[in-house]
Structures are given as C-alpha cells and as structure tokens.
Amino acid sequence: MSLSTQNPEHAAKREPYPLKDGDVVRRGDLFFDGTEYHTMDNAGKVLGVICFGKPIKKPGAWFRPLVSNIDLHCHTTASDGTFSPEEFILEAKRLGVTTVAITDHDTLDGIQEAVDAGEKAGVRVIPGVELSAEFSGGRVHVLGYHIDYTDPTLVGTLAEMANERKERIPKVVKALQGIGFKITEEDVAKHVGNAGSPGRPHVASALVEKGYYPSIKAAMDGGVLSDGQPGDIPRKKLSPIECVQLIANAGGIPVLAHPYQTKLDDAALDKFVGELSEWGLAGIETYYSEHTPEMTAKYQKLAAAWHLIETGGSDWHGTVKPGIELGRGRGGLDVPIACVTALDKIKADSSQLHCNSLAGVSCSCPKEQVRDSPKSY
Numbered sequence: 001m002s003l004s005t006q007n008p009e010h011a012a013k014r015e016p017y018p019l020k021d022g023d024v025v026r027r028g029d030l031f032f033d034g035t036e037y038h039t040m041d042n043a044g045k046v047l048g049v050i051c052f053g054k055p056i057k058k059p060g061a062w063f064r065p066l067v068s069n070i071d072l073h074c075h076t077t078a079s080d081g082t083f084s085p086e087e088f089i090l091e092a093k094r095l096g097v098t099t100v101a102i103t104d105h106d107t108l109d110g111i112q113e114a115v116d117a118g119e120k121a122g123v124r125v126i127p128g129v130e131l132s133a134e135f136s137g138g139r140v141h142v143l144g145y146h147i148d149y150t151d152p153t154l155v156g157t158l159a160e161m162a163n164e165r166k167e168r169i170p171k172v173v174k175a176l177q178g179i180g181f182k183i184t185e186e187d188v189a190k191h192v193g194n195a196g197s198p199g200r201p202h203v204a205s206a207l208v209e210k211g212y213y214p215s216i217k218a219a220m221d222g223g224v225l226s227d228g229q230p231g232d233i234p235r236k237k238l239s240p241i242e243c244v245q246l247i248a249n250a251g252g253i254p255v256l257a258h259p260y261q262t263k264l265d266d267a268a269l270d271k272f273v274g275e276l277s278e279w280g281l282a283g284i285e286t287y288y289s290e291h292t293p294e295m296t297a298k299y300q301k302l303a304a305a306w307h308l309i310e311t312g313g314s315d316w317h318g319t320v321k322p323g324i325e326l327g328r329g330r331g332g333l334d335v336p337i338a339c340v341t342a343l344d345k346i347k348a349d350s351s352q353l354h355c356n357s358l359a360g361v362s363c364s365c366p367k368e369q370v371r372d373s374p375k376s377y
C-alpha cells in the first residue's frame, strides 16, 4: 500500500480533483465515477479509464482523498489541545473524519460536549481518555476506550490527581524561591493559558522567560525541574497496571499508546506488554503519526503475539502541533475500520457478560470463554 498520494497539496486540502493516469488512490478515498460514489476498498493506481475495475463513465470523474476517516487519539482544550470539544467535532466533520475518539490527558471533562456535538454533526464519538503512568523504566500512556465517563472511581481518581497537580505548582515555586530563583506563581500562571491545569512545562516556560534556561527542555531535562532536583516535587502517580485497571473497571478497553515512547528495547517491551495484558490490557496503538511503516509492522507483531487488538490515531492537539492533521497525522496515517470494529466487539461482549452476570446467568458469549486466558481481554 502506498503511503503517499500523488497530489499531496490536493490531499492536504481534501478538495476533490479530476483523476488522471498514474494518480494514486488509497483505501477510504471517495471516488465519483460520473454517476455514483464508491469508497475505495484498496489502494492502487488509476490506469486509463478503469479504476479498480470500475469504468470512469464521464471525463472529469474525481476522487476525494479521504485517506483515513478514523482517528482514535485526539486532544481538546479539556487537556492540552487548542480546539474545544465541539470545535474538534466540527473540524472532524469538515475533514470528512467520520469516527473519532476523544482521549484527553487524565480528564473526562470534554467527553459529554464532544458526544453531544457528534450526535448533532453526524460524527461518531467514542468516549475515551489517555492516562499517564510512571514505572521504573520511565513514563507511559494508557488509552481507555468506550469508558463509562460517569464511573465514580475513575471520576474521583482523576479529580484527586488534578487537585494534587494544582496544589503542586505553588510548592514547586516555593522550592525554587528557596534556592534563589526569582519566580512567582503569577509568572507561571501566564504560561498556562487555556491548558487548564498547570504543570512542570509551564514552570519551565517561566524559567526560560526569566533567562534561567535557554529552553523548556533544558529546564526539565537535567535542569532544576528534572527528576530528583529541588523543583521535582513528588505527587501521586499511577502505575501502568493501575491505569489498566482503572479503565477496565470503568467498563473501558485499555490500550497501550505509542509504544516507542516507553523507550524500552524490544525484549523489555515484549515483557512489559505481556505483564500488562495479564492485568487486562486489550490493545496496542499500532497506527500513529510518528510510526514508520516498519514500526507499525513491529507493533502489529507484538499485538498478535499477545492476542491484543490494534488501534490507531494521530494524537491531534490542534494548532500546538501544526504538523499533525486530524485523521491523517503527518499525512500517511490510515487507521483501518477494523480497529473500531475490534473495540466495538470487545465492548459488546463485555456488556453482554456484565448483563448476564448481574442477572446471575452464566452466558456462553466469547468474552466468557476467553476469560480464563490471562492473555485475552
């Protein structure tokens, strides 16, 4: 499958344009043959007047490079994105993205607005979240799909963590003042903007502005805010297993986000995924803006080895990550519908199990059959 389109400038705008010999079309592209529309179910090149066996009946037939119409990793102003949940849905609609998941960092605050806007706009919205965890090897993100975003434990834990984060910044500022940095809470607040909760990056921005460090990275990575330094005030952190359990207990489907960011080597990642899957990890984000085709293939093998499903998304944040477009990532992202189907199937199976369990009836749904195997969800 080709990872680029023949006319990237057209593709970027998603304007329909006339087909000509040699044009590359991709799975998911919308093709108009003069009388009707077809969605391409395969990728390939246009040859003569035949496109995938379908004759182009009129000159001027065109296709619209939808490429991916699914994006299962998106952030809004509820965490650190720049579009409100409603604006996010309107952007999806504008770009022809038909199924999205809202996966803000450690918050459920944007979900209801996105779900309501999705209903109005005809965009399917899967309620989700992206939880941050820390482990001995570093940091990791766990995505949760189809979560019950009113679940009291999940809501309560996230609220507690948000509170701690808020209370933490004054402590960080105090610690810095204690060792001679001339910085105030107001200096930090200026850098928070719409992001909602202040964090270490905002303190780092303030330190850069005051001339203490040349860059945010320098302040956070080796600087006074880095691990073990005076500006590193400990707070409650979730372990990866806790994230998986929190999500699963809220009826959600836990998925390991962008595996390369764990910085684990192949053997360690395999072990890590194996352990998490015993606790209920159900999938791996194999399709991702920063994944090369080789990385995607590698993570697909890993998912298959542990009987996990695959998901994918762009990690869209709006204008703060200008190179990443909703539904397309850096241009080559193409999340297959199979990812959505797999999530739906697990959700349907688990609700069936849930209902039957509540009624005290033992059921024979697939979920029940695989429940004994620790490697399955």
Ligand SMILES: [Zn+2]
Binding pocket: 130, 141, 257, 258
């Ligand atoms: Zn992430």
Ligand SMILES: [Zn+2]
Binding pocket: 073, 075, 130, 315
């Ligand atoms: Zn993300």
